[in-house]
Amino acid sequence: MKSLWGGRFSEKQNDFFFQFNESFSFDMRLAEVDIIGSKAYAKGLQRRGIFTEAELASVLQGLDELLHEVQSQPERLIQALREGYEDVHSFVEYQLTQKVGDLGKKLHTGRSRNDQVATDLRLYLRGELDTTVSLIQDLQKTLATVASQHPNTVMPGYTHLQKAQPILFAHYLLSYYEMLKRDGGRLEDARRRLNVLPLGSGALSGNSMGVDRQFLASELGFDGITANSLDAVSDRDFAVEFMSAASLGMVHLSRLAEDLILYCSDEFKFIRMGDQVSTGSSLMPQKKNPDALELIRGKSGRVVGNLMGMLTVLKGLPSCYNKDLQEDKEALFDSLDTYKACLRVMRLVLETMTINEERMAAEAEKAYMNATDLADYFVGKGMAFREAHHLVGEIVLHAIQADCSLHELSLEDYHRFSNLVDTDVYKALEIMAVLRKKSSIGGTSPDQVQAALNSALS
Numbered sequence: 001m002k003s004l005w006g007g008r009f010s011e012k013q014n015d016f017f018f019q020f021n022e023s024f025s026f027d028m029r030l031a032e033v034d035i036i037g038s039k040a041y042a043k044g045l046q047r048r049g050i051f052t053e054a055e056l057a058s059v060l061q062g063l064d065e066l067l068h069e070v071q072s073q074p075e076r077l078i079q080a081l082r083e084g085y086e087d088v089h090s091f092v093e094y095q096l097t098q099k100v101g102d103l104g105k106k107l108h109t110g111r112s113r114n115d116q117v118a119t120d121l122r123l124y125l126r127g128e129l130d131t132t133v134s135l136i137q138d139l140q141k142t143l144a145t146v147a148s149q150h151p152n153t154v155m156p157g158y159t160h161l162q163k164a165q166p167i168l169f170a171h172y173l174l175s176y177y178e179m180l181k182r183d184g185g186r187l188e189d190a191r192r193r194l195n196v197l198p199l200g201s202g203a204l205s206g207n208s209m210g211v212d213r214q215f216l217a218s219e220l221g222f223d224g225i226t227a228n229s230l231d232a233v234s235d236r237d238f239a240v241e242f243m244s245a246a247s248l249g250m251v252h253l254s255r256l257a258e259d260l261i262l263y264c265s266d267e268f269k270f271i272r273m274g275d276q277v278s279t280g281s282s283l284m285p286q287k288k289n290p291d292a293l294e295l296i297r298g299k300s301g302r303v304v305g306n307l308m309g310m311l312t313v314l315k316g317l318p319s320c321y322n323k324d325l326q327e328d329k330e331a332l333f334d335s336l337d338t339y340k341a342c343l344r345v346m347r348l349v350l351e352t353m354t355i356n357e358e359r360m361a362a363e364a365e366k367a368y369m370n371a372t373d374l375a376d377y378f379v380g381k382g383m384a385f386r387e388a389h390h391l392v393g394e395i396v397l398h399a400i401q402a403d404c405s406l407h408e409l410s411l412e413d414y415h416r417f418s419n420l421v422d423t424d425v426y427k428a429l430e431i432m433a434v435l436r437k438k439s440s441i442g443g444t445s446p447d448q449v450q451a452a453l454n455s456a457l458s
């Protein structure tokens with residue numbers, strides 16, 4: 001058992017409690033940032049005369065060696081599990097002391113694991129946040145690229161999962177591009193509040209060594225320093241903000257997954273999943289299942305659950321650090337890993353799926369999806385929309401009974417309902433004409449979609 005305390009205890013810690021209490025098994029992934037933070041702190045201490053120049057040089061050398069070891073041999077951390085460290089901070093201090101002797105024991109002067117772990121987490125999450133934002137941007141690019149490969153493909157648009165109005169497939173894909181753009185923006189926004197340094201807050205009340213916190217902040221690339229030590233040691237808002245943004249991001253991925261699962265079913269046949277991201281059945285030889293998408297949809301539940309868990313951990317905490325806060329890590333790491341993996345897999349799905357353009361276009365001709373356009377046609381001839389709506393409802397009912405489309409009704413058929421109809425109605429009902437009319441900014445007209453594509457791909 002390697003802990004950073006012990007003098008005031010006369011009995012050895014219970015073995016089972018040690019396992020219960022330790023966090024090294026999951027906070028070992030903070031080793032790099034813990035070392036980087038420690039290097040900055042050592043420099044801060046030297047500026048206050050705690051280390052001489054020469055001592056600092058040897059501490060920094062020890063820390064750099066350790067950094068190199070954990071980077072180049074990650075298995076070293078797994079091996080260290082057997083050595084019984086209480087947490088990553090104990091591991092780093094112990095290893096440093098092994099390398100530089102008693103000098104290592106000075107590193108924690110004025111520092112607490114409370115401001116240390118808060119700093120580590122921010123440093124770690126900052127890097128991960130940047131990776132996540134670029135994964136989101138990659139997926140946005142993929143959505144836009146697939147959209148640009150099918151610029152004129154028409155598909156049915158749905159509301160209530162009922163065919164509603166025809167849309168361009170590219171327009172559909174770009175709707176997710178927009179969601180992802182907001183998801184990335186939320187992370188960038190959270191990053192601004194995250195990038196503030198808590199180190200130098202001590203256990204709760206401040207640093208008694210007079211370390212220059214601004215110096216530490218600039219060493220570690222923080223934009224500023226926290227203003228209140230009590231808040232700084234127990235603030236995990238940045239974790240909640242990330243987990244919340246990740247939850248919403250996962251909800252978007254889950255909705256896309258749900259769409260694509262439907263679209264690759266035999267009922268829809270709009271897309272075919274790539275073999276690379278599909279699985280088979282152990283019993284039914286013909287099956288090909290969209291497991292990648294189902295897992296993304298399923299994992300969204302996990303990420304939302306992590307957010308709820310985290311908020312619940314925080315809600316009853318008294319002021320300052322409490323050990324409950326150790327529970328922040330597994331949930332945060334899990335949300336991070338899960339979100340990043342889902343972003344990668346979704347991209348693979350999109351890159352490997354095949355689009356059945358004919359089937360989509362054929363389905364877009366069905367179900368009277370141009371009925372609103374027939375009503376608009378009557379509006380163009382001077383009829384009030386509400387009246388036109390009713391009239392077209394009757395025409396649709398007639399067409400359903402005659403088992404034909406609006407296109408297939410003859411002029412005489414139309415004249416039984418209204419004399420306003422002329423031969424130009426057939427042009428107005430054509431799918432491309434229908435699409436072209438949706439030319440408001442953000443609409444599905446080919447021009448609008450092309451403009452959206454251009455800006456997405458620029």
Ligand code: ARG
Nearest residue numbers: 023087113114117321325326
């Ligand atoms: N492993 C601990 C955590 O993750 C580090 C901080 C411990 N602080 C303390 N006062 N015991 O929260």
